[in-house]
Amino acid sequence: MADFTPRVFSGIQPSGGLTLGNYLGAMKRFVQMQDAGTHETVYCMVDLHAITAELAAPDKLRSRTRELCAAFIASGIDPEKSILFNQSQVPEHAQLGWIFNCVARMGWMQRMTQWKDKAGKNAQNASLGLFAYPALMAADILIYHATHVPVGEDQKQHLELTRDIAAKFNHDYGVDFFPITEPVIEGVATRVMSLRDGSKKMSKSDPSDMSRINMTDTADDIAKKIRKAKTDPEPLPEALDGLTERPEARNLVNIYAALAEIPAQSVMDQFAGQQFGTFKPALVDLAVDKLGPIGSEMSRLMQDQAEIDRILARGAERAREIAAPVLEQTFEIIGMVR
Numbered sequence: 001m002a003d004f005t006p007r008v009f010s011g012i013q014p015s016g017g018l019t020l021g022n023y024l025g026a027m028k029r030f031v032q033m034q035d036a037g038t039h040e041t042v043y044c045m046v047d048l049h050a051i052t053a054e055l056a057a058p059d060k061l062r063s064r065t066r067e068l069c070a071a072f073i074a075s076g077i078d079p080e081k082s083i084l085f086n087q088s089q090v091p092e093h094a095q096l097g098w099i100f101n102c103v104a105r106m107g108w109m110q111r112m113t114q115w116k117d118k119a120g121k122n123a124q125n126a127s128l129g130l131f132a133y134p135a136l137m138a139a140d141i142l143i144y145h146a147t148h149v150p151v152g153e154d155q156k157q158h159l160e161l162t163r164d165i166a167a168k169f170n171h172d173y174g175v176d177f178f179p180i181t182e183p184v185i186e187g188v189a190t191r192v193m194s195l196r197d198g199s200k201k202m203s204k205s206d207p208s209d210m211s212r213i214n215m216t217d218t219a220d221d222i223a224k225k226i227r228k229a230k231t232d233p234e235p236l237p238e239a240l241d242g243l244t245e246r247p248e249a250r251n252l253v254n255i256y257a258a259l260a261e262i263p264a265q266s267v268m269d270q271f272a273g274q275q276f277g278t279f280k281p282a283l284v285d286l287a288v289d290k291l292g293p294i295g296s297e298m299s300r301l302m303q304d305q306a307e308i309d310r311i312l313a314r315g316a317e318r319a320r321e322i323a324a325p326v327l328e329q330t331f332e333i334i335g336m337v338r
Ligand code: AQP
Pocket: 011, 012, 013, 014, 015, 016, 019, 021, 022, 023, 024, 025, 026, 150, 151, 152, 153, 154, 155, 189, 190, 191, 192, 193, 201, 202, 203, 204, 205, 206
């Protein structure tokens, strides 16, 4: 394979307030990869994706995008170290997305579990954009020739499709142009579950606000949600194996471990034999301690909208410096007259 610059790309949709799942499964990992300094890091608010499921009111989309930018920075993304930008401000994403619509096969897209889950029984009424979502996601990644993509477990299948698209393009044109990207799905919080139902992913679009912790929740909200989180009457066991049939308990233990940055077994060592009446207040203290400063910093940043817009404009300019030549070369390979 050609030598590609080690580069990380990932994105988050401004489709609602950021949840603890997005933070632990994605954002926290983004910061770690930025700070490791081993890769260039490119992070994006994927607003074009955010309109695939519903067309939110324009003011709502704008404020969610700015709030997401504030969340990136408050969580530790430094817009000088990383390229931080908004997808629609870099038109090369949509342009390469179109090309990938022509590379991807209908059968590949129909197999996507996120499509099946989100379109549900009403697939005929879902948007064409929702169906094509994974091809645009492949373009988001490959327009930067990204070699690594940190994501939560739910995005694994989309990343496999990204690899298939890159491989088919390279094969069809006899080139070694797009990298075969590696997913980075690591840690104890790759799939944070709903606080109300241990079989469902914590999600910003879940109708119940009690199912998730939002990054902007107050200390009281966090305490209330964790106190009311579904659990069972058993004490915590000594070994993780004892949680196999207890998804809600396992979820809270994983959240604790991810926030404290310790292995899940260390949480068991600390709380074995204790009831949730003891464990939950400890989790509340930890969550408030870790999330409180991020929420306050987000509110502070949101006071200066012009500064957020300036950061996004600068980020888009830097992103285009990488994306524009990759698109040009793609057009050349395909045979479009330039
Ligand atoms: N519950 C989760 N646990 C771990 N990681 C998660 N991610 C999302 N939910 C969890 C990761 O967050 C990143 C950004 O996700 P997204 O906003 O692009 O879309 P999503 O995966 O569809 O997230 P949501 O919260 O469920 O949004 P809606 O409700 O709008 O669909 C991804 O890396 C994802 O893996």
